[in-house]
Amino acid sequence: MSNTKVEDVVIIGSGPAGYTAAIYSSRANLKPLLFEGEESGGQLMTTTDVENFPGFPEGVMGPDLMEAIGKQASRFGTQILSKNITKVDFSKQPFSVFVKDTEYKANSVIISTGASARYLGLESEKKFLGKGVSACATCDAAFFRDKVVCVIGGGDSAMEEAVFLTRFATKVYILNRGEKLRASKIMADRAIKNEKIKLIMNATMTEVLGSDIVSSITMQNTKTNEKSNLIVDGVFLAIGHTPNTKIFKNQIKLDSTGYIITEPDSTKTSVDGVFACGDVQDTKYRQAITAAGTGCMAALESEKFLESKAH
Ligand code: NDP
Numbered sequence: 001m002s003n004t005k006v007e008d009v010v011i012i013g014s015g016p017a018g019y020t021a022a023i024y025s026s027r028a029n030l031k032p033l034l035f036e037g038e039e040s041g042g043q044l045m046t047t048t049d050v051e052n053f054p055g056f057p058e059g060v061m062g063p064d065l066m067e068a069i070g071k072q073a074s075r076f077g078t079q080i081l082s083k084n085i086t087k088v089d090f091s092k093q094p095f096s097v098f099v100k101d102t103e104y105k106a107n108s109v110i111i112s113t114g115a116s117a118r119y120l121g122l123e124s125e126k127k128f129l130g131k132g133v134s135a136c137a138t139c140d141a142a143f144f145r146d147k148v149v150c151v152i153g154g155g156d157s158a159m160e161e162a163v164f165l166t167r168f169a170t171k172v173y174i175l176n177r178g179e180k181l182r183a184s185k186i187m188a189d190r191a192i193k194n195e196k197i198k199l200i201m202n203a204t205m206t207e208v209l210g211s212d213i214v215s216s217i218t219m220q221n222t223k224t225n226e227k228s229n230l231i232v233d234g235v236f237l238a239i240g241h242t243p244n245t246k247i248f249k250n251q252i253k254l255d256s257t258g259y260i261i262t263e264p265d266s267t268k269t270s271v272d273g274v275f276a277c278g279d280v281q282d283t284k285y286r287q288a289i290t291a292a293g294t295g296c297m298a299a300l301e302s303e304k305f306l307e308s309k310a311h
Helices: 016-027 042-046 062-075 123-127 137-144 156-165 185-193 288-310
Strands: 002-012 033-035 079-081 087-089 095-099 102-111 115-117 148-152 171-175 197-200 203-210 214-221 227-230 234-237 241-243 274-276
Touching: 002 016, 002 095, 002 288, 016 033, 016 042, 016 062, 016 102, 016 288, 042 062, 042 115, 062 079, 102 288, 123 203, 137 156, 137 234, 148 156, 148 203, 156 171, 156 185, 156 234, 171 203, 185 197, 214 234, 274 288
Parallel strands: 002 033, 002 102, 033 079, 102 274, 148 171, 148 234, 171 197
Antiparallel strands: 087 095, 095 102, 115 241, 203 214, 214 227
16 A cells, blocks of 8 residues: 655654654654654663753653653654554655555655664563663663672673773673673773773673572573573673664665664765664764754754755
8 A cells, every 4th residue: 555645754763863853853844754663762661760861860761751752752743653664665756665565655764763782682681671681881880889790792892881880880790702802902901901890701691680680690601501600780781782774775875784874974874865863873872862963963954855855
């Protein structure tokens, strides 16, 4: 089925980037159509207290913040559909986006599908998410003042998160599954030199233990398979992120790791009229506030694009 109406702006994704783009586009009277996807709200839906989003001196719960930004977008006329885009066609104007067999047409598209932090996939990891298990030290480190934590992973993110965690925690273990760290030498050295950090090589986590909150983990030696208990109050996963770009492959330029390539200081993608904002194009900052900032940029740039098309 095809909708004959051609929207000015279609926004795909509903984290801080997508909702902020919607606030700006709707206030510009463009009546954006936003597909919030099946997991509306993005990564903040899996966090508890957010203390670094400006405007909330006492902090705010991640899901509450997303609900509020979503409401703000609706207030100015954003049409929100709880549907997942399954296919796109950016080869011709107007662009087409599909929900299974239903086609929607748009003069401009803003992509804000985000990135998903990778998890090990353990049942217990899921159970303690937000109760000691986190995938974002920048967001949650402050909750672990004078506590003992562990970081899973051996890349630059793991090193950076571990060093950041030492500002609060008394002890930070890094569990690296292999013999060698993947992190760059400079980042690894910074972690190794830090007295609060202890690197455990050839180790992985097989279970998170606790009653209401995390109290320890089961660690397994990847060489001998020997298991042991490590007492920690928190677990930080730093095993990488996966950008949600599967449906954009062969439609716009992605980098070798799947992130959308945008022009410097811009949200423009390789297709004129298609913009990308938030974590789907950000391998560096990955914060709710930076995602919201680029969401604003995408809305302003799409508005300019539509204006230039009209003249
Ligand atoms: P990486 O892909 O570089 O590293 C992932 C790490 O997680 C590796 O040590 C990997 O182990 C480990 N890992 C993956 N899966 C599992 C698993 N199932 N169990 C246990 N361990 C696992 O991701 P990062 O997020 O660290 O970095 C992404 C990119 O961002 C990199 O290019 C990095 O350089 C960059 N970055 C730069 C920073 C900076 O310059 N300030 C800061 C943070 C990131 P293994 O090596 O065995 O595969």
